[in-house]
Amino acid sequence: MTIELSKAYDPTDVEPRWYAEWIRAGHFAAQDTGDASNAYSIAIPPPNVTGSLHMGHALFCTIQDSLVRAARMRGRNALWQPGVDHAGIATEVVVSRLLALEGKSRKDLGREAFLQRVWQWKEQSGGRITEQLRKMGASPDWSRERFTMDAQCSAAVREAFVRLYEEGLIYRGERLVNWSVAAQTVISDLEVDRAEEDGELFSFAYPFADGSGEIVVATTRPETILGDTAVAVHPDDPRYKDAIGKQLKCPFHDRTIPLIADSILVDMAFGTGAVKVTPAHDFNDYETGKRHGLPFINVLNLDGTINAEGSRFAGLPRFEARKAVKKALNELGLARGSKQHRLAIAREARTNDVLEPMLLPQWYVHAKPLADKALAAVREGKTTIEPVEWVKTWEHWLTNIQDWCISRQLWWGHQIPAWYCAKCGAVTVARETPTACCKCGHDALEQDSDVLDTWFSSALWPFSTLGWPEKTKALETFYPTTVMETGYDILFFWVARMMMFGIHFMGEVPFKRVLLHGMVCDERGEKMSKVKGNVIDPLHLVYGATLDTVVEAANPPGTPADNALKKFKQCYPSYAEKTEGFPAFGADAVRFYLATNPPQAKRINLQLRQLERAKNFANKLWNATRFALPYLEPLRADGADGSLPPASAMSPADRWILSRLALTAQEVSDGLEGFRLDECTTAVRRFFWDELCDWYLEITKAVLNGTDEVAKDVTRRVLANCIESSMRLLHPFMPFVTEELWQKLPDAVRSKRRDGRPAEHLCVASFAEASEFARDEAAEREIAFVQGVITAARNIRGELGIKPKDAMTLILRTDDAAQRALLDRYEAQVKSLTIAHGLTVEAHGPKPKGVGYAVVDGAEVIVPLAGLIDPKAEAARLEKEIAKGKKDLEKCSKVLSNENFIARAAPEAVQSARDEQAALVARLSKLEEALVVVRDAES
Template sequence: MEKTYDPRTIEQALYQEWERAGRFRPTGQGQAYCIMLPPPNVTGTLHMGHAFQDTLMDALIRFQRMQGANTLWQGGTDHAGIATQMVVERQLAKVGKTRNDLGREAFLEQVWQWKAESGGQITRQLRRLGASIDWERERFTMDEGLSHAVQEVFIQLYREGLIYRGKRLVNWDPVLHTAVSDLEVISEPEQGHLWHLRYPLVESEGYLVVATTRPETMLGDTAVAVNPQDERYQHLIGKRVKLPLTGREIPIIADDYVDPAFGSGCVKITPAHDFNDYAVGQRHDLPLINIFTVDASLNDNAPPAYQGLDRYAARKRIVADLKQQDLLERIDPHSLTVPRGDRSGAVIEPFLTDQWYVRVAPLAEPAIKAVEDGRVRFVPDNWSKTYFEWMRHIEDWCISRQIWWGHRIPAWYDESGQVYVGHSEAEVRSAHGLPAESKLSQDPDVLDTWFSSALWPFSTLGWPAQTEELKTFYPTQVLVTGFDIIFFWVARMIMMGLKFMGEVPFREVYVTGLIRDAQGQKMSKSKGNVLDPIDLIDGIDLKSLLAKRTTGLMQPEMAPKIEKATRKEFPQGIPAFGTDALRFTLASLASTGRDIKFDLGRIEGYRNFCNKLWNATRYVLMNTEGHDAGQAGGEMHLSLADRFILSRLQHTTAEMTRQLQSYRFDLAAQTVYEFTWYEYCDWYLELSKPILSGEHSREAARRGTRHTLLAVLESILRLLHPLMPFITETLWQQVAPLAGIEGDCLIERPYPQRDEALIDPQAESEIEWVKTFILGMRRIRAEMDISPGKPLPVLLANWRAEDQQRFNASQEFIEFLARPAYVDWLEDDHAPESAIALVGEMRLLIPLAGLIDKDAEIARLDKEIAKLEKNLQQSEARLASSGFVDRAPAEVVAKERQRVAEMQAALRELKAQQEKISQL
């Protein structure tokens, strides 16, 4: 075994061996347990959200596999229609071509070629993370089987009247020329303007003032709205205003949508270019006037002077013309939320187009009941309220996209526009008796990728065929996902599962929080605070990190700020921590449903935990290899320490099982960490030393301790394996043969189970007494700056017979670890001036006379006190400054106050210690 832990030498080779040997396949034995991997985009790379959720899923799969379940972690990728098409179109642009130059069929061939050559990066990264997915069953949303499932669902829903085509308002990307979902729209605050426009009254003198952040859309206005309770305008309701620059007259209407306190209390209504206005327009039967082309230029519905202009060029000319006609009241600076396409970066326009929709309400009703009656349970439960809120106010779902890469809609049109839906043109002609000479054209649109993703829990298992996998693993046990796609994905899977399988797709939905940076900010490329999980695993130098964070920014002017912040946070880059340290960190942060601040200090601490485990194993191997550890039989005596650690192991095992079953990964990580680090490594390994090296130890006692060292370590490795698979597998293969355990891999070993026969409350109580005794002596050494190797006289007062019994039973441990010069049991309380520690009610006294140089110690304390008082004075002055308290971030002020409190407490301790020494 290597002296030092280096994750780079073990992780990738070990994963390849697991995969080669088929360790991730279902066994076919035991109760079925299945998790569906939320399919990442085939164009994507692993981000911290993926790493977080995938760690939790893998922990559950490994835990259940070790508990004997027939596990399947079903993996695969999403074809990511828009993102993938953009990747390939950019490649074509480099050689001066467009997709239209190639034509649809040739372009799709190019996409498939890209997917074959470059589309597997994220699955390679998942392997780096240790994800024990059954890769032999990997699926792709565009593969033949899933494509067939998508087609079947579309046709059935259409025939039942649940899919229809209609003209509605959608999010439109004017660069990509397609509708996009809300999840593909990033809305962030930007600085803009609020234009106040004058709309002249028709029937009387004067005008109404309306405010807008998009003055170009006024050309599509069809009304001005006021609140019906607003007394300023009640006399104008039903009257008309002249729409500037157009020659049209539009009505003044009353609607509760209008906030009388905002601006003038008058709102322009543009039903074809604003979602709220669209709703108002529907209530008042207003006409819808679309003024934009697909690339957001002004069309023929605009006045001739503006036709053909880009929307922003039109804005400048419109504002100038309004100003010239004295119809511009004023322009105010205004902070607004701007929706941009997450792929193109273009400002999204609400746009009126013909699209395909799913009539969702009939599907939503049974999906709501499934959560109400507990067939699907959200963890934590509060997310069910979010689910109900969305589902009870659900609107029809736009499922068509105006791109080429995706599942093409199985609909054909004749020359009159009549639509026919079927599996193929031949089937459509046959079913409807259409002659061969009649012309049919297939709908050019493809389906939203969320449509195929909604079928994922059953399409990946072979539906519509009734496969053995479908019978065995549907419904699945748990879905691990983020709150942001409860509606977009979770709700739609429940609806589709109930509709086509007659059963919910999963029993539980574990909703994770959002990974944020150390300051609590959301990670985003635009902020330059994204952490790449692979960089945390392998490490990255500062130059490379800066390049990753500042390349391809939507706002290049942010680069200097991002570079400065990165240099401050990572002056040396990021060191390599390894996969296990990252996974354990993510698990330890997984408080139920809460957002998570990711701090490199945590992962560094868990890298140290890996080192601790590695070194502990080396100690165990050095003391057991070539020695009798009881595997061949023979007398075996378990010491008090042996019985203590075996008993504590049973509590830890039960607690780990309970926490993993209830999705409290944070508490599971804390439980196994504290047992491994503090109880096994810090205490038991030290307690084992006097037995293994003691001159008077019997061989039966040595044999018992060697056996316990191996047995408990082997159990620790199994307990840790779901969270830290690589280091545990590596160490287990060293430990298992010495412990007499057959088998060649940990991944298939059973998870530890609590053994009631090994629970020993008396041993636990007695070792706690020993620990208190030793820690008392160590604390006095530290406080008085006494060398750890110097034997100390110990006086014991206010003791009971039980204390003497415990001391006699554990004297070997106390003498080895605390080094008392002698121990006197006092019959009364008379004792020289001493430092005191309590062991229960017993007082442990260390006479200080002769142990320390009184004058030197007082001088040392004087220096420490002076230094601390100076720092305290500076911090108190900073907090007394209103400039600091008012302007510094709240967390900085809170941290400074905490620092002052800590310095004040330390100062009290030092002065008390100095007072005690001065009295000697």
């Protein structure tokens, strides 16, 4: 029964079949053995429950799944811990928008009902991203899927909060924070998006209270005048020196504020050199206010309207108030003009709302002591950060760390386990809901309405998912995790915080190695964003999509189609001419392509051509296997031996390809160890395509179609093992196509599991290791010689324009017995690969006329086809070769004529230079003789 494969590989036919199989077999399940030595674990960076798969997810999925699959095949107890986080702000924004469609607000529903709605929404659409990860071939242990809001993770959050509070590492304090009016919550400094925008710098005058003139200041936020509590100048500024200490009259209030001197805040050269100070609404002014003991006047309500402090402007929304204040100053005759001004505006990422610095009480984590331990862990090598470039950034940030504001004024999240006593005002922080105030014992307690920052629960992820605070077998087995792999953009958000909490709560780092990847960008290197219209949905690449669909997904909803298309083509120039959208590249191709990017690349410019190449590679695997399968049929016989034959039975080509395979397996192994998936994929691609397909397969055709049954058996087994091993080496990167093809191979050649048990699927078969195959340098040299001869003959053909249909014969001359033996042995292959009709192997002799000529390792390749060869062209070709040789020889001789080189360089370097020189001299003399003969024929 012969297995037939279609002519071209179709991922849409193959990919959907295997995932369910793997799941059914339970291959992704990790075991809580308690044995940490054989464990390999990666905690997934939990995607937002609101999200859908983007290229960044596809990238981490590829990298992590490749590492995990390789570990699993190597017999490690591999756990890829899956899950999603609750994404406080993002989710609340999404659900609030849905409510808005019904004409309702969050507050209309109330906390309980709103949370119900969020859970409902989460149940409906929260599973989307994990479904999408399955499409990418991800192999986490789904039975352990966690959610940051589930009971286990929530218990961990509460435990962590209470412990930190009891240890004095969490406190409540009033400070200036970034308030989002739109999201109705504070956000952390890290989540602030700053971008330059055009604004207006408005100038106005503060009159001195004593009537002795005025001082002019400027502002981009005139409404903050309502909260000014000083004007500052530089102490050394001669213009204002004498006025320091005087009082200034507030335009809208019946009060005066002082003119103070501050060298930190004030830049004499900017504007008038005088700055208004609003300590409750500006970060620099806040510091200034603390330095000078100024009052802090908050003028904003949480909804962004001006509060009672704003006198007649009270109740106006902030931007209305800005206009009104300007108008009023004009009317008072205090306006002193305005000008266009570029300034960096802070916005909240999800709502794009302008953030307002506000003085509000919030909960903080005292970060310094935690950060010091995280720093030490990396310095001591307990955790390594790769690529190493990031270590400096890590150091810089952690040494200058600010306390972490962990409270958010949201409903969706872990409510802070702190209760305030209505009677004495004391705070009770507890694991279980308390019934009495810890101080006065009264029972009138109200829980803090805020929730914790999502990153707080994410920071516990590597151990909360394993059951902490319980002492579980899972923790014992998999903590510390082996690798943390994520984007460099969340080094601070997440990696640093996991390190701090991991060390603090577990007493051990949460991961031994950190691997940071870059950002997937468009073809021009621009970060993907809907605003730019360059977002590509990875699943559109996997399954294919029409151009309309692709372009629609690239832009925000509602973008006009023609405009969207134009933007898209600008971002992806290689698609400028196309009309048909994406073909189904398949998950394997997307993965393979993503894996070819080195980890130190900060930007990964999505190159659709490269992706196409990856798809073609899958097709190559398919077709090479399709070609080989019929020849492997005898291995399906009962009791057939599919193992590698002894070296003594193998031909040089057999030993050569296995030697290359050994090298490749080593490169893949090294690449995995060093997180250089680019090197892994390059190595296997080269092996399979350039070596196995282009040479070995071609060489074996003559044998497999021949009559020598013993040779056929040997070749068949070598070929089968090469293909089988290639599938094993590639499986972590391209799980679907390799599984499909591996399943089609005869049983006798399919590898077992690492522990010797049979492997029903490739995904649990033992990984291919270099030790399975022998390096054979002699065979490598021999085949390199045969390849050299073939390439030289092809070169003559190509350069001289000898068409394939032109009958060509070859004369190969060498006095070296080993070379002659090889050429005899591979006569059929040399002929077929050069399309030569005849071939003679003989000893060196006088140069014949009218021939194409080349020298390979001292052997001569002669193409005696007088009728076909243009002597002029051949002369030109030889001259080019000679010029190249002379240049090399010159370099070589120059080095060797340097006495210092002979004396100081490594002896091997000197020897190899001498060998090189000798070979070049010999080669050149042969080529020059040949040139003379050609010129003879010409004249």
